[in-house]
Amino acid sequence: MRHFVIAGQWCHNRAAMNPQRLSHFLKTLYSQVTRLTWWSLLGAFTLHYAVSAKLMWLFETGEITEIAAFFYYYITTVTTVGYGDISPKTVSGRLLASLWIMPGGIILFTTSITKFVHYLSIQWRRRMCGEADYSYLGGHIVILGWQGMRTQRMVEEIIHDIGRAEREIVVCSTKDIENPMPTLVKFVRDTALSEKRLHDRAGTAGAAVIIALGHDDNDTLAAALAASAYNRDGHLVAHFQQQAFADLLVAHCPRAEAMVSADTAMLVRAAQDPGSSRVHHDLLSVMTGSALFSLKIPDNAALTTYGELMSDYKLRHNATVVAVADDARGNGLSLNAPASKHVGPGQVVYYIAERRIS
Template sequence: MPILQLIVSRLYQHVLELKLWLLGSLICAYLLISWVLFALAGESGLTDSPLTFIYFAATTASTVGYGDLSPETEAGRMVAAFWFFPGALLIFSAVLGRLTGVLVEGVRRMADGNGNFERVQNATVIVGYRRDRTPLMVENLIAGQDGDDKIILLADSKNVEVPEGVRLIRAERMDALQSLRRAAIPGAQKVLVYAGSDAETFNTCLAIRELNETVHVAAYFEDRDTARRAGRLAGIEPVVSNSCEALVRAAQDPGAGQILMALSTAGLGATIYSAVIETEGTTGGNGGATETAFLEKALSGAEGTLIAVSQPDDAAFLFRPFPKTLKSGGSFYYLASARLSESQILAGLEGSDVRVSV
């Protein structure tokens, strides 16, 4: 008896929750019984073809009622009136309600940050949330014109004001691998880490490297030694606050503080951008290298100004006077009112064997 009560209780619970298996079973049983009843009533026009019967059931259940198929016998009309019409409406309403519930639940989970974007590719992921900083970060990402059309925010804060167009993932820990997977780290294009502390930022950077060995990661640190250590061990680009230096520069040279702020903010005038140059052959007489003078001329023709370069075998930034040549794989940094495209830069470069990654 207890076993029977348990079965009845479970079945009753599934009926209340309208489980998909139960709904599917009811639909199949209802269609089978209906087909038998119409067949016994002599409605061969409805029952001879399974596709015809399904079409009739669908148009009836959805209340479309095209009128091209209908019972022709008295018995068939009685079956339709007292069995098929009421049952079809009930089942159609149940299916519609179930689908609506699933969609609403999915949207609610996404809005609450409980979704999963693991299959999203080439996204820009922001790890960490600062109410006074994150919206500005999103604004600058979009203004930077670097393909940041899919932005995912991984946050552990309960009160998150998600900027428009940003997808939210909520987690207890920033460095949890499962949370980072849900935030599309394995297929991310770039990652920005701005966690609550240097220790959490450091651990998060290491966890990101476990999931994606090649993605470019920029992380903010308060401590310079921790930033340097993270850059070396996790292979990321650490960023340390230069507020002290900016304050001194602003005091010594009035206006310098505003200039430094403008140079780092997209959309407020000339901004610093970077690109990588790749040379397969010879440009300007140097095998596998590009004449810096040609590069400077090309940028100038596109309303840009070359400010620094770095060679692929040396992480140091080289300012004017620039080296004579920039080796293949080297990076160059320029000022412009907007990010220059590859074609804009190549238009002023001599040699068809040069490619630029912007």
């Protein structure tokens, strides 16, 4: 009786350990598979195929020994499709298929699938965690800083701007978060917005537009100055709370467009002219109807006047011209200019319309 009890306990302990051993075996196998290089896996496939073809040629005759036919048979076998329209006829050929081609091919095929899924999962995790490299991008938009709903609204405004140049958007952040808008933007994360590695992976050097919006003015200034050092041609825009930081950025990078919070001015304007804050908001958002856009006058355009331009835009596009500047940075801006003011090639027109005019 004692022997039966001991035997029962041994069987129970063995059954309890089997799942653990199986789990350990599978984990070890998965680890070894993912360490294989694609070249070594391709070499194993090539060797297995060559040996299989040679042995099948020795054991079999007929259609299956033809190069194209055997390749078709091999692929349908190792992928477990198994149509059966081509198969070995001799006992030796069937043993070869059962003991060598099927086990080896299926193992190699499932190993390839496992490795491919592992590769995809790694790439997805890297993209979600901000570790991916987008240095190959060009003509895209880089947003330096993630400020929650504020940045999200910024991305939505860019996407809803009908008629804009279709550009990829890369959001950079120092916060310990995953990509907050995975279907709309690419994501890069590092220790600081001025970090060279961040700008390299975000492709700052090839960006067409760079927007700096750090968690404070110091962070924004550092990010903008770093971006200006890596990118010499793109349009750089930065938002500050204090004018001193904006002046400092422009002093070091004259091509930058430094914006200062207009909350106080808007508060006074709304108090003096009720409803003006709503007008200001709607003019800036493409998601609320008519908005403010800009257009550079082509080099081959004829010289005209501000008054003629206003009439032409209103009649042809139902758009209202509100200002004209000498260049894209707003230098020489003339708001509500005299009707006789000359406007010509190279200048920039600012207008209000329901959509961007091409």
